[in-house]
Every structure is written in C-alpha cells, then in structure tokens.
Ligand SMILES: *[C@@H]1O[C@H](CO)[C@@H](O)[C@H](O)[C@H]1NC(C)=O
Ligand SMILES: *[C@@H]1O[C@H](CO)[C@@H](O)[C@H](O)[C@H]1NC(C)=O
Ligand SMILES: *[C@@H]1O[C@H](CO)[C@@H](O)[C@H](O)[C@H]1NC(C)=O
Ligand SMILES: *[C@@H]1O[C@H](CO)[C@@H](O)[C@H](O)[C@H]1NC(C)=O
Ligand SMILES: *[C@@H]1O[C@H](CO)[C@@H](O)[C@H](O)[C@H]1NC(C)=O
Ligand SMILES: *[C@@H]1O[C@H](CO)[C@@H](O)[C@H](O)[C@H]1NC(C)=O
Ligand SMILES: *[C@@H]1O[C@H](CO)[C@@H](O)[C@H](O)[C@H]1NC(C)=O
C-alpha cells in the first residue's frame with residue numbers, strides 16, 4: 059500500500075511526465091510502455107482487490123508488453139491515456155480500490171451493476187476530468203464524506219443509485235456546486251436520513267443545469283422541496299420522485315413548470331388531485347408530456363383543469379382513489395396518446411368524445427363506468443387501437459358503440475355484466491386485424507361465433523364464462539390462445555383438424571358439453587403448451603398423435619369418458635408438468651414411464667379411473683411432484699416406502715418447473731405484443747377431490763402438497779417413511795385395507811391440515827406426537843381398530859366425536875366414553891353439532907390454548923411476505939373447509955368470553 063502523500067506526489071510526477079512526453083513527441087509505443095505503466099498498474103491493482111468469477115477481466119494481465127488500452131472495458135486517447143473505463147455488469151465482487159484515482163485522464167467511469175462493497179474512495183476526487191460517473195447499483199457501497207465530489211467540476215452525468223448517502227450530509231451543497239451537471243440519479247440512496255439545514259441561499263441558486271433529476275425510493279417528504287429547488291432550475295425536464303412520502307407538490311410549483319416528465323408513482327400520501335391539477339395549471343406555459351402517478355393515493359376527481367396541461371401525452375393514474383366522472387376535457391387533449399385510469403372509482407358514462415379521441419391506448423378497467431349512452435352523434439374518427447374496459451359496468455346490453463372505434467385491435471370488455479347477444483355486424487366491423495379480444499365473464503348468449511376472421515398472428519381470443527351454445531365451426535390458425543371454457547358449447551372438436559401448423563399455445567374448452575373423440579390430428583400443434591378439455595362428454599382412446607405435443611406442459615382431460623390404457627406415445631410429452639386425467643375410464647396399470655420419462659411432473663392426478671395393479675416405485679423418482687392423486691381406482695399392494703424420495707414434499711419451498719409454471723401466465727405475458735398491455739390470465743386450475751368434495755385450486759396450486767391414495771385396495775402398513783414428508787398438507791389414505799399402527803412420528807408432519815386414515819384396519823393407539831400437529835383442521839380416523847386414550851391437545855379434542863367412531867377401544871374426549879380411572883368428562887350442552895365440538899374443545903383447551911396456537915401459526919405465516927401471500931391464496935382455496943371453521947371457533951370463543 060502506498061502512503062497517501064507518496065501517492066499524491068507520484069500522481070503529480072505522472073502529470074509532469076505526461077506533459078513532457080506530449081511536448082517531446084517521442085515514439086509513442088516506448089513511452090506508453092514506460093510511463094503509462096502507472097495507469098496499467100493502477101488497473102491491475104484495482105483488479106487485484108476483486109473477485110472475478112466470470113473472468114470478465116481476464117484480459118487484464120501483468121504481461122510486460124501488455125498495452126492496457128487493449129484490455130476489455132478500457133479505452134484510451136491518442137496519447138495512450140485511459141479516458142474511459144466501463145466494467146459494468148461483470149459480476150465483480152470486492153472493494154473499489156483507490157488506485158482508480160490515478161487514472162486522472164478519465165472522462166467516463168462506469169462501475170454499475172456489480173457486487174462491490176465498502177466506501178467509495180476519496181481518491182475519486184483526483185479524477186477531475188470526469189464528465190460521466192456511473193456508480194448505479196455497484197453493490198453495497200456508501201459515501202461518508204462526499205467532499206471529493208466537489209472536485210469533479212466537469213461532471214455532466216452522475217449516477218449513484220443504490221449507494222448509501224445517509225452519512226454524506228453535505229451532498230446538497232456539493233452537488234449544487236457542480237455547475238455543468240445535467241443528469242443526476244440518486245435512486246435508493248437513503249437520502250431521507252440526511253438533515254438539510256434550511257438556507258434561503260439554496261433557493262436562489264438559479265444557475266443549476268440539472269435537466270434530469272431522479273430521487274426515487276428515498277422516503278423523502280415534502281419538506282425536501284426546500285432543498286430540491288436549490289438543485290433545480292429552469293432547466294429541469296424530468297423529475298422522478300416515485301417511492302417517496304410526498305403529500306403534494308408545492309403551492310407554487312415554480313420550477314416545476316419546465317417539466318416534461320413527472321413521476322410520482324408509489325407514493326403513500328393522500329394528494330387531492332383537483333388541487334394538484336390546479337397548482338399545475340397556474341404555470342404560464344406547461345410542457346408536461348408524461349405524468350406517471352400510478353399506485354398512489356390521489357383522491358378527488360379528474361377535474362377540468364386537466365385541459366391546461368395541453369401538452370400531455372401519457373397519463374398514468376391507475377390504482378388511486380379518483381372518483382366522480384371523467385372530465386370531458388380529457389378526451390379533447392390534443393396530444394394525448396395513452397392513458398391509464400384503471401382501478402379507481404370513476405363513474406358515469408364514457409363520453410361519446412371517445413369517438414374523436416386521438417389517444418391510441420385507453421385503459422379504464424375496474425371502474426364503475428357505463429358505456430357511451432348514445433351513438434347518434436359519435437364520430438368514428440378515433441385513433442383508439444387498444445381499449446381495456448375490464449370490470450366496468452357496460453352491460454346489460456352489448457356496447458354497440460365500440461363498433462365505431464374503427465382502429466381497434468385490442469379489446470377487453472370482460473366482466474361487464476353484458477347479458478345480450480353479439481350484434482351480427484360486430485364481426486364484420488374490424489377493418490384492422492384483431493390481436494386481442496376478451497369478452498369473458500359476461501352472460502353473452504347465441505351461437506359460438508365464426509372465429510376464422512381477420513386475426514393477426516399470435517392473437518388471443520377469450521370468450522370463456524358466457525352462455526355461447528352450438529358447435530365450434532371455424533377457428534383461425536393465427537390464434538395463439540383460445541379460451542372457450544365454461545359455456546354451453548356442444549358438438550365435436552374436429553375443428554382442430556383445420557389448423558395447419560398454427561401458433562396455438564393454449565386451448566381451453568373445458569366445462570362445456572363437447573362430445574366425440576379427441577381427433578388424431580395433433581401433428582400440427584407443435585407449439586401447444588396447455589390443453590384443457592376437462593368436464594365435457596368426450597370419449598374414446600387418446601390418439602397416437604399426442605406424441606407430437608412435445609412442448610405440452612399441462613394436459614387436463616378430467617371428467618370425460620376417455621377410456622383405454624394410457625398410450626405409450628404420451629411418453630414423448632416430456633415437458634408435461636401437470637397431468638390431470640381424473641374421472642374418466644382409463645384402465646391398465648399406472649405406467650412406469652410416468653416416473654421414468656415425465657420427470658418434470660408436479661401434479662399427477664389419475665383419480666376415479668379403472669387403473670389396477672400396484673403403485674409403481676418409479677413414481678418416487680419425480681422430484682417436483684407436489685400433488686399425487688391415485689384415489690378411487692383398483693390399486694392393490696403396499697404403499698411404496700420410497701415416497702420420501704419425493705423431494706418437493708420433503709423440502710421446504712416450492713420448486714417451479716424449469717420453464718413455465720402453468721398456473722401463472724409468464725409465458726403468455728411475453729406474447730403481449732404491446733408493452734403497455736399485461737393480460738392476467740390464469741391458465742387453469744386443478745381439480746382436487748377430497749372426501750368426494752371437489753375443490754378447484756386457482757392460483758398458487760404449488761403450495762398445496764398432497765397425497766391421496768384413498769378408495770383403493772392397498773394393504774400392509776403405513777410406511778414410516780411417509781412421516782418424512784414434512785411439507786405435506788393433506789394426506790388421505792382412507793378406504794383401503796391398511797393394517798398395523800399409525801406411524802409413531804406422524805406428528806412431525808407439522809404442516810398437515812387434513813389427515814384421513816378412516817376405514818382401514820389400523821390398530822394401536824393415537825400417537826402422542828399428534829399433539830404437535832397444530833395446523834390440523836380435518837382429522838378422520840373412524841372405522842379402524844384403534845384403542846386407548848385420545849391424547850389431549852388443543853386440536854384433537856376439537857373434532858366431532860364421529861371422526862373417531864367405529865373404534866371400540868378409543869376413550870376420552872371428545873368421545874363421551876371415559877377412559878379407565880378418569881372422571882366423568884364435562885361436555886357442554888348446546889343445540890348443534892358445531893356447538894358441541896366447540897364446547898367440548900372449549901372446556902378442554904381451557905379456552906386459550908387453541909386460540910393461542912392458532913394465532914401463533916397465523917403470525918408465523920404473516921412473518922415473511924411470501925408466506926403471507928401464500929397464506930391468503932391458500933385461505934381462498936380452503937376457506938369453507940378449514941379456516942372459516944377455525945375462525946368461527948375463535949369468534950365463538952370470544953362470544954363465550956364476553957357475553
Ligand atoms: C457470471 O456467471 C454466472 C454463473 O457462473 C452467471 O449466472 C452470470 O450471468 C454471469 N454474469 C455475467 C455478467 O456474465
Ligand atoms: C462478495 O464477497 C464477500 C466476501 O468475500 C462475500 O461475503 C459475498 O457473498 C460476495 N458476494 C457476492 C455477490 O458474490
Ligand atoms: C461547462 O460547460 C460549458 C459548455 O459546454 C463549457 O464551456 C465549460 O467549460 C464547462 N465547465 C466546466 C467546469 O466543465
Ligand atoms: C420513512 O419515513 C417515515 C416518517 O418520516 C418513517 O416513519 C419511516 O420509518 C421511514 N421509512 C423508512 C424505510 O426509512
Ligand atoms: C369522492 O370521494 C370523496 C372522499 O374521498 C368524497 O368526499 C366525495 O363525495 C366523492 N365524490 C364523488 C363524486 O363520489
Ligand atoms: C418427440 O419429441 C421430440 C422432442 O422431444 C420431437 O423432436 C419429436 O418430433 C417428437 N416425436 C414426434 C413423433 O413428434
Ligand atoms: C430413493 O432415493 C435413494 C437415495 O437417493 C435411492 O438410492 C433409491 O434408489 C430411490 N428409490 C427409488 C425407488 O427411486
């Protein structure tokens with residue numbers, strides 16, 4: 059390490075040498091090697107303090123004749139001085155070494171997007187030729203004394219995103235002194251922790267040249283306007299303040315009148331929109347073209363003052379609390395190109411002025427808006443290409459006014475209470491090619507329309523959840539996503555054979571009345587990823603051409619009359635991760651190749667078929683399997699003890715399949731041709747049966763880890779290995795011929811919410827480990843040969859006595875039969891069964907145990923965000939089954955306590 063003084067002297071000498079060489083015009087090669095060795099060494103020194111796992115700096119070597127100007131990321135001037143250094147996005151880890159300070163001729167330095175840590179060295183102050191310094195997201199770095207920055211007087215662009223300036227409390231003064239600075243980005247710099255002494259002299263600094271100022275994610279409050287205006291001047295164009303805590307813009311926006319772009323989104327403070335617009339409208343001239351304030355807390359109406367901002371092109375105010383009607387003036391803004399007011403409380407009719415609107419993209423979804431009341435005076439000159447009115451109130455009549463929008467290529471009027479037929483001329487009207495049509499979740503009736511129209515390649519049609527009837531006739535081969543599920547469609551599906559090398563990726567025809575066979579013409583569906591034909595009346599064997607669906611990820615054929623053995627050709631569908639063939643008439647053995655070839659499977663549902671034979675051990679080879687349902691078949695033999703090889707049921711976390719998770723729409727998003735358009739589409743859900751009760755799981759199916767082997771002819775013991783499936787949430791082994799005892803460690807499956815082992819021949823006692831199963835919300839051990847005392851826990855006594863029926867030897871609560879030596883159990887008297895369970899539980903649990911256990915469990919889930927999200931998704935699926943029951947108990951408990 060060089061002493062700082064030596065370093066400075068050395069740098070000085072270097073400068074001197076440099077001047078001399080320039081004057082003497084000596085042969086460049088030699089001199090470079092000798093004197094610019096200092097810069098080369100500085101770079102090597104810098105490198106030596108780094109880990110470079112990707113070898114990005116492998117060209118930076120200490121070979122004698124190596125010219126550092128040829129190194130990766132290094133650029134030199136004619137004299138051989140390093141003037142630019144760009145080593146961004148190289149996965150470098152380590153401290154930023156101060157040797158960089160000797161590259162005094164540097165003009166541009168970019169270290170962004172690496173994993174540096176520590177402080178930014180003071181020696182950066184020697185780089186007084188710098189015009190651009192980019193330290194954005196360099197890693198976990200901080201600046202403690204920012205004085206060095208004031209030496210970089212030529213600086214024009216400065217990016218310090220993600221660097222902590224919490225201790226650099228002079229930064230406002232220092233930055234105000236950089237007279238040529240035009241771009242300043244301080245995203246996430248912990249600026250809020252800096253104290254700014256208010257000084258009126260700041261406000262007068264009109265000479266600042268900053269044009270772009272990014273201060274996002276700093277938790278700044280409106281008090282920052284005091285110093286903000288010392289940084290800005292009448293040159294400011296772009297101001298980005300998102301992710302702060304601002305409660306408005308200053309009464310006199312003054313300096314903000316020059317803005318062309320203002321970003322305030324994600325701001326948690328209430329701001330009155332009319333006041334805000336009024337303040338802006340007082341500027342004598344406005345140039346604002348881009349106003350982005352989504353997901354904030356704007357209240358009040360979109361007032362007529364919007365007209366004063368006549369330069370506005372992009373207006374994004376989705377996810378606020380804006381109410382009232384939309385000002386007519388909005389439609390008249392001459393430059394408006396795209397606006398998003400979705401997820402507010404806007405009401406009233408949509409103005410017929412939409413017919414002359416110059417806007418191309420309009421999003422008004424999730425507002426209680428009604429359609430255009432009369433089309434008599436509506437012009438058809440609009441430029442609207444994309445109209446999103448999802449979840450508004452356009453119904454009950456079909457919104458015919460939409461046909462006046464002659465340039466539409468994207469239309470979403472789903473969930474609008476439309477109870478009508480589609481006008482005949484609707485399908486003729488499209489002069490341009492449709493890309494996206496979503497009419498789903500209305501009550502639209504009439505025959506399935508002819509879909510062979512003017513569709514653009516890779517287009518999307520969603521007519522699901524309506525009342526369309528009749529057969530499907532023609533569908534354009536240009537379609538990528540077709541959803542006709544949940545209608546009253548009948549007839550066969552031979553229309554599929556019309557597709558010739560199309561783009562179809564997603565086909566959902568489930569929940570209709572389709573008949574006939576799956577035609578043997580699947581050769582043309584090379585792109586198909588999701589095929590859902592569930593809940594129809596289809597029959598026949600699966601065609602051999604199914605082998606060409608090698609991109610297929612989800613195949614749902616549940617609830618039909620398909621029969622025969624599973625064709626060997628299905629083996630070729632190696633991308634499958636979700637296979638639901640439940641409730642058909644498939645027969646034969648459960649194929650071993652399911653385990654050997656379809657290794658990505660995470661849901662395998664073969665329930666309610668005619669499969670027979672033993673459970674193949676190869677199923678244990680499916681590391682991602684989270685749902686295994688073989689219930690209601692004719693399987694015999696023992697439960698494989700290798701089940702604990704099902705990694706994802708043993709290990710925490712949810713392993714999404716390598717490519718696409720069929721229960722999200724990632725793959726679909728990439729399809730949306732327009733970046734402004736994100737279409738939430740849930741591919742499909744799985745149908746899970748439990749106790750003959752069918753549940754549909756929509757999102758986050760991945761969290762449900764369950765095994766259902768019920769209603770077969772399985773024999774032997776419950777393998778103790780099964781208790782290693784720590785992540786299992788539901789286990790159903792009921793209605794078999796299992797013998798032996800309940801595995802003693804069953805209680806270590808602490809996440810089990812539902813356990814059914816009823817109607818077997820199990821003997822022995824209820825293991826005491828079961829007292830640890832605090833989540834258990836459903837238990838059935840009835841009709842076995844169990845005996846002994848039901849161990850007392852907050853949970854086990856809360857179930858109805860019938861869940862223990864048919865076990866002559868069991869005693870203790872909640873059964874009325876007392877165990878030998880016990881006192882008479884106290885059982886509360888009440889009218890219904892639920893009350894019975896409640897009181898029984900209440901007395902035993904002492905009234906607190908259960909509630910505490912419950913809230914601790916919920917608390918644990920609430921702790922991390924992922925868990926919390928997971929919980930609520932999970933809650934949705936199970937609510938009427940487990941949690942509501944629990945909550946009712948808690949409420950009853952409170953009632954009992956306080957009345
Ligand atoms: C560096 O390598 C890792 C894996 O070793 C890779 O994930 C990453 O993308 C690479 N980064 C760059 C910048 O090449
Ligand atoms: C960087 O290195 C430090 C110390 O060697 C280490 O703790 C850290 O995990 C590394 N970070 C990355 C992103 O590699
Ligand atoms: C600032 O920019 C002006 C105009 O480009 C230039 O003349 C002046 O030298 C610059 N000042 C500094 C300190 O770089
Ligand atoms: C943001 O500021 C508020 C009040 O000024 C404070 O309560 C809160 O803790 C701050 N949040 C962060 C993340 O610094
Ligand atoms: C808009 O919401 C405010 C409360 O935020 C309420 O006082 C006002 O009456 C509402 N206006 C309309 C037109 O609904
Ligand atoms: C089977 O899948 C492979 C890719 O995994 C594919 O190349 C092949 O064409 C498929 N076979 C048939 C008959 O489609
Ligand atoms: C289960 O895993 C173990 C260890 O990884 C392995 O030896 C065994 O063969 C596996 N069993 C089956 C049936 O896959």
Ligand SMILES: *[C@@H]1O[C@H](CO)[C@@H](O)[C@H](O)[C@H]1NC(C)=O
Pocket residue numbers: 691692693769770771
């Ligand atoms: C179970 O096996 C018995 C005899 O082995 C047979 O009678 C019965 O039908 C089988 N049950 C089922 C559901 O396959």
